[in-house]
Amino acid sequence: MYFEMLKGEVIMGRKPSYTESELLDITKKLVLEHGYDGFHLKLLSQHLPGARSTIYQYYANKEEIVAACMKRVISSVIEKASAIDETDTMQALQELLGIYVDESKLHQLLGDAHKINTTNSAAASRDLDVVEQGHTTLKIQLTRLFQRAQQEKNLREDIPLPVLIGGFFNLINTPNMINLPNPEWSKLLFQMWIGGAQR
Amino acid sequence: MYFEMLKGEVIMGRKPSYTESELLDITKKLVLEHGYDGFHLKLLSQHLPGARSTIYQYYANKEEIVAACMKRVISSVIEKASAIDETDTMQALQELLGIYVDESKLHQLLGDAHKINTTNSAAASRDLDVVEQGHTTLKIQLTRLFQRAQQEKNLREDIPLPVLIGGFFNLINTPNMINLPNPEWSKLLFQMWIGGAQR
DNA sequence: TTCATTTATGACACATGTGTCATTTTTGTT
DNA sequence: AACAAAAATGACACATGTGTCATAAATGAA
Numbered sequence: 001m002y003f004e005m006l007k008g009e010v011i012m013g014r015k016p017s018y019t020e021s022e023l024l025d026i027t028k029k030l031v032l033e034h035g036y037d038g039f040h041l042k043l044l045s046q047h048l049p050g051a052r053s054t055i056y057q058y059y060a061n062k063e064e065i066v067a068a069c070m071k072r073v074i075s076s077v078i079e080k081a082s083a084i085d086e087t088d089t090m091q092a093l094q095e096l097l098g099i100y101v102d103e104s105k106l107h108q109l110l111g112d113a114h115k116i117n118t119t120n121s122a123a124a125s126r127d128l129d130v131v132e133q134g135h136t137t138l139k140i141q142l143t144r145l146f147q148r149a150q151q152e153k154n155l156r157e158d159i160p161l162p163v164l165i166g167g168f169f170n171l172i173n174t175p176n177m178i179n180l181p182n183p184e185w186s187k188l189l190f191q192m193w194i195g196g197a198q199r
Numbered sequence: 200m201y202f203e204m205l206k207g208e209v210i211m212g213r214k215p216s217y218t219e220s221e222l223l224d225i226t227k228k229l230v231l232e233h234g235y236d237g238f239h240l241k242l243l244s245q246h247l248p249g250a251r252s253t254i255y256q257y258y259a260n261k262e263e264i265v266a267a268c269m270k271r272v273i274s275s276v277i278e279k280a281s282a283i284d285e286t287d288t289m290q291a292l293q294e295l296l297g298i299y300v301d302e303s304k305l306h307q308l309l310g311d312a313h314k315i316n317t318t319n320s321a322a323a324s325r326d327l328d329v330v331e332q333g334h335t336t337l338k339i340q341l342t343r344l345f346q347r348a349q350q351e352k353n354l355r356e357d358i359p360l361p362v363l364i365g366g367f368f369n370l371i372n373t374p375n376m377i378n379l380p381n382p383e384w385s386k387l388l389f390q391m392w393i394g395g396a397q398r
Numbered sequence: 399t400t401c402a403t404t405t406a407t408g409a410c411a412c413a414t415g416t417g418t419c420a421t422t423t424t425t426g427t428t
Numbered sequence: 429a430a431c432a433a434a435a436a437t438g439a440c441a442c443a444t445g446t447g448t449c450a451t452a453a454a455t456g457a458a
Contacts, residue, residue: 012401013402014403014405017406037233037234038237041447042444052407053447054406056448155397158390164396170373173369174362177361178361192358194397196393197395198355199354211432212424214434215434216436249436251416252419256434256435401458405454407453408451409451410447411448412446413447421437424433425432426433427430
């Protein structure tokens, strides 16, 4: 299997000219830039050293690459999100927003997941299952925090909870025009979401 | 010129099998679905009656079609937005949001405008100029209303105006999970934006 | 240096999308 | 029915992307 060098293992032969991680980083950038339909392996190869055919040593096709890319992105978010201390509900929501803002392209990227044809690739299918499952995990956490916030009487009741949640999640798409560093930016967004625009 | 039947003009010859409007409607749908890079004329022809080559009777290439589509969409929004009575500032903002929500895909669609290569088409270039100008017009209106709201002491001052504006504009992307009809939905969003999530 | 092993490569056959154009089809007029 | 005008069509040459495979290049070990 490629990209799996175990420490201490006896190794012979030529060294790969880029890592799996580099490949997936560039994939992420290109899918966000051109959309899933506009992304293709020739494009990817033009942003990597070496020939296009080399990519096929690592992945069978575009579907597998994008699925692996999505899996990697959501896994990283889940790792960070599950480390949050949920003792203080509102504090936890604030931190969660910070994580989502860091990966604000997550939603856009994963929006194309349904376009991936998995009929020809078991690997892509497995990766997308992980993505699906991760999506559920995040949703559960978000719902848990919001229900707790509601119980603690922290949320207004004249707006349905799903709308409050949708508004919260949608914050991550707000363009950071004033170019604040991420921690300050997410705090500002949270304040705006909490208190509203009116004085 | 095609698509320009003047009433009373003497007309002979075969009738077009679809209108410019139908073509642009389907273009909009497909560009939103597949992204600018994923959109192409074969795809478009598969969603229209008749052969792909017929499309070339009306537009020289993909660039001209998408540019015409964008121009048409923004023109429609501007027409509606300029009809707003701005006497009551907050009321006007509420109505503007309603219009933006109606055309919530506007932003996504126009986001691809910079990808269009205009070097080979004067028509596309002209249409994109109109789009650019329309964008400016909408921005001016939004800025005017926000400045007035600020003067009227309707907005909190501990959050920078561009952030409040960004947050307002970003409301249109909030997914309407509870499937409220548009007028009620935009009112709810406006309330949330105004008053915040906290009780 | 020679060898075994692993990765990289370019060429090839195939598939899909583009733009053009000579020809055909449709339609209203005479 | 014959004609003129406008639109539709399919075939063609070309361009771009895909997946495979035999071969070449690189690397560490013996």
